[in-house]
Amino acid sequence: MTTIAGARVFDGNDVLGVASVSVEDGVITAVRPGAQETGDVDGRGMTLLPGLIDAHVHLRGAGNLGQDLRHGVTTVLDMFSAPPQFTAVLRGRAATRTDEADLRSCGLMAGAVDGWPAVIVPPDPSGWHMPGLSAPEDAEQFVTERVREGSDYIKVFVENPADVDRPVLSPETVTAVCAAARAHGLLTVAHAPTCWAFRAAIEAGVDVLTHVPLDGPLDDAIDDDTDLTGLVVCPTLAMMRARADARSTDDLLADPRLLAGLDREVADALRAGDRGHVPVSDRPGTSYAHAADNVARLAEGGAAILAGTDANDVPGHAAAVLHGASMHLELELLVRAGLSPRAVLRSATSLPAGVFGLADRGRIAPGQRADLLLVAGDPLTDITATRDVRGVWRSGVRLSTTF
């Protein structure tokens, strides 16, 4: 048994004050309020949180998951990786390793024949190629195949045909994908980075919207009588900022704590100006201010906001949005957009766990999986304190690294 004593505890919903947390066989066995105990780990002056959940990443290699864990991200929700055999290998690793973050994945994303995202996925040597949908009738087969591959939810690409130079799904096909997923008991997550796409995704009945309109105010994306309390949105502000502003990597470079868990080559490449393959959008009206204002509006209106980065770096290489490091930036951007630190910490722990049915994690309570993050200072008053990582436990096993 391990006991972490003396730390302030945020349990995923509320601050418990100073408490002792005991862990045995990968599970939290006791949470005792009070500062009187001593434990195996001295958490005085620190804050203990549930391990963070990044609700939007793309996996490009196993190294992504190690980088996530080093930054206190104990679970990632993959929002499209390919081919299916690759995703299956990562699932297998996650089931057995304690030095990488755990994952859930949609597997392949629903998109049009010859459209995004099929155009970025080359056929593999075995002859496998990315499937596309051309009509609502294709939805059931697409979802059935993903269920067979082990997808945990369904991702669908929603864009205005006027905005992309490739075929896109018709609104009827998006609606059919949502219905097919629902019939299989799966949530649908929609890529929706514009006002047009946001509106279309809501009208199609998706469960979770990811990204947030970058090209205009929310009023252009919803009707006056839209019930915001019914929306779940993962804004990916780190990516929205990268899409709107070429200097977005300055945010990473400005804080040594964000670089500390990266490979030296990655940090050096960032300093040299390498921001990976994410281009700055040339779409008219694009402004990061729209994204931040829209998050504020959604939160004020009662929408559930989930923290997610859209990290997509190839392991060992720089990118504008990085696994692990950019999650801490995302938390800060959500606070700067107007959410309270407490709301933001919920958006990275108990809230995504609840939305995605991860009943065993996202909270510090007896019986929960011991995925924990110990940081110096108090992120409830200064959200950037989450970057001061002093300990990470995945299923009760402490990550052995020098913090």
Ligand SMILES: [Zn+2]
């Ligand atoms: Zn994405």
